[in-house]
Amino acid sequence: xxxxxxxxxxxxxxxxxxxxxxxxxxxxxxxxxxxxxxxxxxxxxxxxxxxxxxxxxxxxxxxxxxxxxxxxxxxxxxxxxxxxxxxxxxxxxxxxxxxxxxxxxxxxxxxxxxx
Amino acid sequence: xxxxxxxxxxxxxxxxxxxxxxxxxxxxxxxxxxxxxxxxxxxxxxxxxxxxxxxxxxxxxxxxxxxxxxxxxxxxxxxxxxxxxxxxxxxxxxxxxxxxxxxxxxxxxxxxx
Numbered sequence: 001x002x003x004x005x006x007x008x009x010x011x012x013x014x015x016x017x018x019x020x021x022x023x024x025x026x027x028x029x030x031x032x033x034x035x036x037x038x039x040x041x042x043x044x045x046x047x048x049x050x051x052x053x054x055x056x057x058x059x060x061x062x063x064x065x066x067x068x069x070x071x072x073x074x075x076x077x078x079x080x081x082x083x084x085x086x087x088x089x090x091x092x093x094x095x096x097x098x099x100x101x102x103x104x105x106x107x108x109x110x111x112x113x114x115x
Numbered sequence: 116x117x118x119x120x121x122x123x124x125x126x127x128x129x130x131x132x133x134x135x136x137x138x139x140x141x142x143x144x145x146x147x148x149x150x151x152x153x154x155x156x157x158x159x160x161x162x163x164x165x166x167x168x169x170x171x172x173x174x175x176x177x178x179x180x181x182x183x184x185x186x187x188x189x190x191x192x193x194x195x196x197x198x199x200x201x202x203x204x205x206x207x208x209x210x211x212x213x214x215x216x217x218x219x220x221x222x223x224x225x226x227x228x
Contacts, residue, residue, distance in 0.1 A: 004158075031214055042119070042204065042220040043159075050213050058215070090158055099214035100146045103161035111156070 003027070006091050006107035014115055019078040021110050023091030030096035032074035033104065034058075034066065037088040049074055050096065081114045088112075117142045117209055121219035129227050134192035136222050138205035143183045146208040149216065150179055150190050153202045162203075163190070195226045 007022035025032065031050050035043040035058075045058030047066040055066050063085060067075040074093075078085055088111050092104040118141045128134060138148070147166045151159040163172045165181040165188065172179050176193040192199055202223045206216040 033215075035218075040124075040220055042218040043206075043216075044218075045215060048213060048215065056213065092159075094214055096214075100208065101164065101166060103149050103151075103164050104159075104214075104216060105161075106151075106158035108158040109156070 004091055004093055004105050004107040006089075006110050008110050009108060010111050010113075012113045012115060013078075013081050015080075015082055017078075017081045019081050019112070019114075021076040021078075021089055021091075021112070023074045023076070023093075023107055024072050025074075025091075025093040025105070026072065027093065027095070027105070028071065029093035029105075030071070031094045031099060032068065033092040033094075034064075034074065034076045035090045035092065036060070037090055037109070043090060046076065083114050086112060086114045117145075117207060117217045119205060119207055119217050119219040121203075121205060121222050123222060124220065125223040125225075127225040127227060128195055130195060130197060132195055134190075134195050134199065134224060134226075136190040136192075136203050136205075136224070138188040138190070138219055140186045140188075140207050140217075142209075143186055144210045145183065146210060146214075148179075148181055148188050149206045149208070150177075150188075151204045151206065153204060153221070155201075159204065195224075197226050197228050200224055200226050 033048040049068040150162040204221040
């Protein structure tokens with residue numbers, strides 16, 4: 001069974017801090033995704049990666065960066081946290097070969113509060 | 116730009132009734148449509164995936180239909196139970212090569228005993 005693990009369930013940080021959110025998957029998936037989820041807006045794609053050291057911007061990349069140094073790990077970085085980045089962050093992964101007929105697998109999410 | 120809409124935003128039904136959840140999308144150029152379930156404070160669990168060439172998919176009490184030309188999908192849950200209470204999200208896979216999903220905002224369902 002695919003396991004996507006996000007390092008923290010809850011996180012509280014202060015404005016201006018540099019924040020790291022970590023995601024690890026155990027199924028050797030090539031594609032990994034970071035979303036944020038806000039009430040009434042659904043999930044919005046921040047960044048995704050289709051291979052080690054490869055990344056592409058999603059719909060709302062401003063204020064974020066990512067790192068993919070190893071295939072199993074995809075990190076989301078808030079360079080200088082702001083209160084409007086308070087949200088639920090969800091990581092997902094999928095196999096490149098089966099992405100059209102297999103669903104994305106999601107972690108349990110990190111609820112991030114910026115004070 | 117693809118837009119995905121789910122109406123209603125919230126729904127409450129008595130136990131035993133059938134649930135009907137709607138999803139619409141603006142661009143019919145999709146690879147597939149996926150339905151997910153989300154329990155409070157949790158991640159998403161995949162329910163059904165319908166490929167663009169298919170008309171429906173079934174799993175147990177769940178049935179999802181897809182009408183790509185009209186940009187609509189419907190998720191039916193038969194004989195609802197209190198354990199079906201959750202938020203249900205639909206997402207379409209856009210036709211770029213990386214498998215990105217565009218999500219609706221979800222329908223929050225409460226099944227009362």
